[in-house]
Amino acid sequence: MMKIYTKTGDKGQTSLYDGTRVSKFDVRVESYGTIDELNSNIGVSRQFCDNPEIKAHLLKIQRMLFNIAGELATIEGATFPEKVTEEDITWLEFIIDHYLDQMNRDEVFQFIIPGSNAFSAHMHVTRTVCRRAERRVLELSAHADIRPVLIKYINRLSDAIYTMARFSETDLIRVEFMK
Template sequence: MKIYTKSGDEGTTSLLGGKRVSKAHLRIDAYGTVDELNAYIGLLRDQEINEKRGDFLKEIQDRLFTIGATLATVPGKEKVKRPDLHEEDITVIESEIDRMEKTLPPLTRFILPGGHQVVSFCHVARTVCRRTERCVVALSELEHVDEMIIKYINRLSDYLFVLGRLIAQELKIEEVTWEPRL
């Protein structure tokens, strides 16, 4: 397969199902932001401290690829072959959040990103995840988007927040908390 096709040289791209749209189309922005999020999950997966979580983070990357493929499909083109997202994909993340939270102290203050590079990577991934969510919600206000995509991305941002807290604990790094000026 050739990497460059020149078909997008004039600022359009094809969706799965054949329709061509502007590369500035909200649908392209949504699945492009999913792709960016996937790259940050890959960065997290590559961190030594996440070696034991590597398979779970790879599973998240697989689901994000599924979400990207779904968002890249022309609405209503149900015959396009692609994987689906399942309710179980969301409950797996919820179970992992619950498991991680059992070892963490209760949250009593807002947490600021920082304290260690890997913790910061979690927060960068979390904020990209929130941006992804905003793009997908904006798209859903114009065109049909499977509601499970929004739920999955919302839950994933929660997971990334808790993962940052857990990594800080594992590294014995004190969480950086917000101290409001009074």
């Protein structure tokens, strides 16, 4: 029987995909760890989604996030089999446009209080986790060679999550700025 605990991390180190040992607080670990957190948040959001089309989109995104985490957990020069491509970004842009086209354009860019239902509330939390993941990956890219298409995907992903959340709002509570 394979055990989940290895005891190799008891002193604050972990192994990357290629076997390289690094500190558990290494920026690379923080990057793929935040992608993992994002993936889990999408899973929670999906459980509150009644729209089969959006559920399918979210599942596809979750599968891609495993590939992204794997690539981030791999030191330069090592290969990871499945990588984000420009076609994946084009698909996210399709998702963004698809949901924006179904909303009242005059209302899309107004500030709203997020979360008029359980699904949209979870998706807005997921969006903020995605933005944090993007910041962690950008921080890693200052020290390591990260493919620009991967960074672009994560940026576009937060927009796709936003549009699905915004499309799913059942009541628009607008933000009124105090003067």
